[in-house]
Amino acid sequence: MNTVGYLGPKSSFTEQAVKRVFIHNKRIAFESIFDCLDAVKNEEVDFGVVPLENTIEGSVTITLDYLIHEQSLPIVAEIIVPIQQHLMIHPNNESNEIKSIYSHPHALAQCRKFLYNHYPSVDQIQSLSTSGAAQFVANNPEIPIAAIANELAAEEYHLTVVDQNIHDYEINHTRFIVVCKKGREQELSISKEVSTKTTLIVTLPSDQAGALHQVLSAFAWRKINLSKIESRPMKTGLGRYLFIIDLEGTIESILITSAIHELEALGCGVVCLGSYPIIQK
């Protein structure tokens, strides 16, 4: 049975993502994205799950930079999870009195309108993680406090959810990725019925106006859809950029491989971070 490392702490949103794909596997929480990815690289775990887009726990920068510089860890799947925040208290708090609300700063931000409308005069106290906030409430039954965290944390720490889905925007998803050591891609079996995405890192031969336009031409005339494009500064200084481009489709498609070969002929650097199924439930 494969083991799965993930960005902790326990009951994090990343663990929620893990549980959607790896149901019976042993899960190991890591303190940072680096530690988790290193564990995959050193084969201490078989798969790693980390956030790819900005989320409560992690920053896209860390994950992407690691994958760009450490290309031995292909992306083998993407997991899309709705981010649902709940307000929870200790079950002993029968009066439902709440004097302060604990959570990660980003979670407090995600529930800002709700807090403004329902708890305008309650103190908001920042914590390092949403599940850490839940744990703090569990450990302090004698004080009238609440935490904002996910369902998994409510279960883990036996808290009572008093307000469900308190995040301000109904549709709020986060992307997580599954990586493994190169050569072991086949060990993750996902139903073939889901759609596939290919992530490329493209560097331009020059900063001239229109270089990016030329790159996109290679995809546009072939009607290859871009589901994401992002420029990021290269570590060599401000103003020099690389592009992260997500394409709809698999790298086995003749259209995508031809486009990549042409970009390389034009002097672009192209690295494929993975061609992988999208898991969304």
Added chain:
Amino acid sequence: MNTVGYLGPKSSFTEQAVKRVFIHNKRIAFESIFDCLDAVKNEEVDFGVVPLENTIEGSVTITLDYLIHEQSLPIVAEIIVPIQQHLMIHPNNESNEIKSIYSHPHALAQCRKFLYNHYPSVDQIQSLSTSGAAQFVANNPEIPIAAIANELAAEEYHLTVVDQNIHDYEINHTRFIVVCKKGREQELSISKEVSTKTTLIVTLPSDQAGALHQVLSAFAWRKINLSKIESRPMKTGLGRYLFIIDLEGTIESILITSAIHELEALGCGVVCLGSYPIIQK
């Protein structure tokens, strides 16, 4: 004298950015990006300074989403600050013994190689902010601990820097923006000698392949340089995107205004978040 709000806590990297532009002004720290931007909107402060790109303290998502939905706060300047991390201890710690190192998770990540090479067996303890870590070291002279934080925090809390510039990548800048209430743009006077940038939010009329390519054509043939492009999901669900595009030049340029008018004629939504000088020292 104008007052300036910024994302705190005191001695944050945002305060470092503020001090580069607003030397003698009164500075007020806010607990969150929202609180800071709200204070500008409600005219409790004259200017606000918040991070725009991922940084130690804040997420680009929060700042950009606020500006997109609250278009009454134009960007009036960008401040680019090198992120320099130092290792600091209490001046009473004369033996330089360090048993644990405190800092924000992102700062620990930025100094990962340094810590691995120089303090491999020292505990790393996460804190809510780099300056909070520095304050903790200042308040606990009796324990052999260190903090990773910036120079401002070392000064504020009278700590001794034992290792300077310990961040792994030499060139590591972060972008901060200055915003004000619409109509008060002229109150910030910046030397005319610096270069100017224009930030646009562009929404496409359809998700069809090539729509973005068409948008970029409007800039490419006019030789308008893009210094950044980023797609972000719209709050209406996954898969529908808006684009944040930074152009080199001012919106007063006839080339940029013509490009915008044409995009609107093609059915794109175009909003200008600001056309502003870049301050980099």
